[in-house]
Structure formats: C-alpha cells, structure tokens
Amino acid sequence: MADETSADINNPALQPNGEDTSPAIGLISQYVKDLSFENPNAPAVYQWQDAPQIDVQFNIAADSVGDSLFEVSLKIDVTSKADAGTMFVIELKYAGLFGVRNVPEDQLQPFFLAEAPRILFPFARRVVADAVRDGGFAPLLLEPIDFHGLFMQQVQQVEAEQAGNVAPVGQA
Template identity: 35%
Template sequence: MAEQDQAAQGNNNPDPSFNLQRTYVKDLSLEMPNAPQIFLEQEGPSVEVTINVGGQQLAESVYESTVTVTVTTKIQDKTLYLIEATQAGIFEAANIPAEQLDPLLGIVCPTMLYPYLRATVADAITRTTLPALHLAEVNFQALYEQRLAQMAEQQSGIELPPGATRQ
C-alpha cells in the first residue's frame, strides 16, 4: 500500500495529451478576373503554389493552427484564376514539454489540416467548371526545418549569397 502512495505522489506530472478539437475553413477566396475571355485561350495554364503555416495560442493548452495556400494559374500573362484558402484547426496540447510543442504545432498540426485544405481547394476549382486541381503532398517537416534555418540566418546577421550554405 505504501508503494502505491509513493508512486501516486511521485507522479505529479500528468500525462501529455494532444487532440484535434475542430477543423474549419477560416478563409476562402476565388477570383477569375479575365473570365469569360480567358476561356477562349487554347494554351495550357501555368500554376504557382505557395503554402504558409501559422498559428496562435488561444488558451493555456488550446492552440489554433492554420495552413494557407495561394494558387495562381495563368495563361501567358493573364490570370485564369487565383485562389487563396486557409484551413484552420483548434488543437488541445496539454502537458507537452516546451521543446516538443513548437514542432508539434509546426509539423503535426499542419499535416493533419492539409487534407482538408486540399479538398476545399479542389472543390472550389471544380465549381468554376474548370478541371480540378489536386494539390501535391507537402512535407511539413522539411518546411519547418527550412523555416528554422531561415530564422537562424536572420539572427546571425550575416547574409549568404543565393545557393550558399552555412558550414
């Protein structure tokens, strides 16, 4: 009995917990500034995709994570469509060690949200009657590591020429 009491007293740190509470479309914008004339073009479009990850703390152990994608599709110099969508999620992350919290919010949360974002973008484009665009998979760990490297370079105050790496 005394061993159980000691074990209970020694376990003051509750177990870590992580849960997705809710996911939602935070922002969605679709523009087709050159319609209907652009539909007469015979050339195939070029596509440019940018992805950004963000987030904020809402309460003690509650965080919002966001993934924003901007897709610009052009035929020559004319925009066929421009879509920007932000998928957000509310996550509960309690008793997570500080050194693990940033990677959790910067890698795991966006990875969980991205399939929802892909579906939202594909659905919005399909509703224009244009062929669907299916966004490629994204390695959020690589994006996270890239962001950390950029922050380290900015803090060092030394600018490197394009293509150069730190040793």
C-alpha cells in the same frame, strides 16, 4: 498480478488522485476560416488554349486562443495564369483547433509548424480542388508537402544565420 499493480503504482504518469499528467495534443475541430475564389476573365478564360502556369504559396501560423487551446492555420494562395491573363486566383485559410495538455514548451513549435499542417493539409487540399472545379476548371490536386522537412530546413537556416552572425568575418 502483483507485478502489474506495482508497475501502476510506480508509473509517474498515474497520480494517486487519478489525474493524468502524460502529454497530449488533440484535434478538437477543423474548419475553413476564409475562402476566396476569383475568376477575373470569365467567360473568355474558358476559350483560352494556353497551358496555365500555376503558382502555389503556403504559410503556417499558430496562435494561442485560450487556456491550452491553439489555432493552427494553413494559408494556401494559388494563382493560375496563361499568356492571355489570369485564369483564377484562390486564397484559402484552413484552420484547426488543438487542445494541449502537459506538453513541454520546446515541443509546441515543432508540432504546430510540422505535424499540425500535415494533419490539416489533406482537407485543405480537397477544399482547393473543389473550389477550382466549382469555378469551371479541372480540379487542382496539390502535391503532398513534407512539412517536417520544411520545418527542419527552416530550423537549420535560422541556426546557420545565428552562427554566421556570431562568427567573425575575415578574408582568407
């Protein structure tokens, strides 16, 4: 028992006044911020026999919205086209409100651009599938995305560009 008490006293995260100084990030709320579904060629589109070409684009943004509060938004744009024209267009901005405490500044960007979208994506995916289904089409189930891998790829690209700008250009 004495060892447990001394371990608690020596724990730097536990302060004498009871304040918890350990880092933490928590999801407070998640929500549809903006949703648009367009079916510009209805009702003719339901008679088209062509297989659609689906184009999916993603964008991630993180904004401070208060003291230790950040909104991370996942924007998903989907366009479905056939030879005869556009079948549907969906634009979704799905967001989460995250509370942050005692997290080092250099750890915020990796969380907001890799981990937060991973948390939000399954819910945004369901909203897209439901909206497409409600528009009269088969539900569109977006493939899972490796947000961490994409973030690391982006970091490496930025580092390579910075290294390229510093290195002298010459002929071999």
